Amino acid sequence: MTIKHILKSLVTLVLGLTALLLCTQLWRAYELAPWTRDGRVSAQVIRIAPEVSGQVEQLLVGDNQWVAKGALLYQIDRSAYLLAQQQRTAELAEARSVFEQRSSQLNRRKQLGDAIAREETDNAARDLVVARARLDAAQSQLAHAQLDLDRTTIRSPVDGYVTQLRLQPGDYAAAGDTNIFVVDSHSFWVTGYFEETKLPGVRVGATASIKLMGFSPLLEGHVASIGRGIADGNELRSNSGLPQVAPTFSWIRLAQRVPVRIELDKVPAGVELAAGMTASIEVVEAGAATRWRLTQWLQEFM
Numbered sequence: 536m537t538i539k540h541i542l543k544s545l546v547t548l549v550l551g552l553t554a555l556l557l558c559t560q561l562w563r564a565y566e567l568a569p570w571t572r573d574g575r576v577s578a579q580v581i582r583i584a585p586e587v588s589g590q591v592e593q594l595l596v597g598d599n600q601w602v603a604k605g606a607l608l609y610q611i612d613r614s615a616y617l618l619a620q621q622q623r624t625a626e627l628a629e630a631r632s633v634f635e636q637r638s639s640q641l642n643r644r645k646q647l648g649d650a651i652a653r654e655e656t657d658n659a660a661r662d663l664v665v666a667r668a669r670l671d672a673a674q675s676q677l678a679h680a681q682l683d684l685d686r687t688t689i690r691s692p693v694d695g696y697v698t699q700l701r702l703q704p705g706d707y708a709a710a711g712d713t714n715i716f717v718v719d720s721h722s723f724w725v726t727g728y729f730e731e732t733k734l735p736g737v738r739v740g741a742t743a744s745i746k747l748m749g750f751s752p753l754l755e756g757h758v759a760s761i762g763r764g765i766a767d768g769n770e771l772r773s774n775s776g777l778p779q780v781a782p783t784f785s786w787i788r789l790a791q792r793v794p795v796r797i798e799l800d801k802v803p804a805g806v807e808l809a810a811g812m813t814a815s816i817e818v819v820e821a822g823a824a825t826r827w828r829l830t831q832w833l834q835e836f837m
Contacts, residue, residue: 569736571729573792574745574814579722581693582713585611586686591706598700601720602691608715611687611708620684623677630673634666693719723799723808725756727816728792737761742819743797747812752803758818762794 589611596608695717702714725745729737737758745754771779797816802808 569729569733570815570817571727571733571792572815573728574797574816575726575728576747576808576810576812576814577724577726578808578810579719580698580810581691581695581717581719583608583689583692583715583717584711584713585689585708586710587611587616587683588710589613589615589687589708591702591704591708594702594704596697596700596715598697600697602695602697602717604691604694606691608689608691608697609702609708611689613684613687616680616684616687620677620680623673623680627670627673627677630666630670634663634670637663637666689715691717693717693721695720718810723802723810724759725754725797725799725814725816727795727797727814729795730790731793732790734761734793737795737818744817744819745797745799746815746817747806748814749812750803750806752806754799754803754806754814755801756797756799759796759798762796765791765793 591609592612593610594608595610596602596606602608698716698718700715702708706714708714725743727743739758739760741758743756743758745756747754769778769780773779795816795818
């Protein structure tokens with residue numbers, strides 16, 4: 536065998552070993568490394584409903600507008616509630632006047648002492664107790680009327696974005712019916728759906744790298760929690776109460792996807808978050824370097 540043939544065999548062997556090593560690394564990165572392309576940006580949506588009913592008099596926000604906590608969203612017509620407040624104020628003045636009258640009567644009877652019957656003094660004391668109760672009730676009713684008046688002003692409970700606005704001036708706002716939604720701008724997180732075969736590499740507190748589909752900069756976060764349950768189709772019950780077990784079972788068993796909550800630690804400037812965005816997530820295993828460059832290449836070509 537000539538040197539040329541030996542060198543040719545060595546080159547072929549080296550290339551074969553290199554290809555085998557590359558395939559092994561690709562298999563580990565794609566099948567075993569804790570990463571997923573199935574991620575979603577989520578956020579808390581505050582459902583705002585008025586506590587009193589009335590016609591919407593003013594609407595001070597627009598769709599997708601950012602609002603600060605405490606900002607005025609809309610105003611319900613106050614006319615009826617102002618009248619109720621005035622009525623309760625008058626009733627309170629009347630109750631206070633009656634209470635003062637009953638108090639004076641009781642004091643006069645006490646000063647007369649034995650000059651009047653004991654029964655008259657006792658009756659005056661009872662009348663004063665009743666007047667005190669009516670005064671307390673009037674004060675409570677006035678406070679409730681004032682509270683209803685204040686509730687005609689609807690404000691944002693959080694910093695966030697008004698979304699899916701369909702309310703218009705002139706609409707009737709019914710107490711308890713949601714009519715404005717605000718996405719809390721401080722509540723964004725990412726949910727990654729990891730295959731169960733990759734969960735051994737996911738640990739609470741581990742660093743996570745997030746790549747949004749629409750933005751190049753990477754987001755930084757950490758694993759906050761791992762979901763403890765997903766729905767099982769075989770657990771559905773029929774009308775008879777018996778489980779509806781599927782009659783077939785796939786020969787190839789596919790790994791279930793388990794939700795993992797990723798809290799965001801750093802969002803680069805220029806990245807606009809919106810609930811529902813898709814993301815790829817890579818969890819950095821303890822003592823291991825990130826494989827993001829490799830997994831990113833795999834996402835693009837596989």
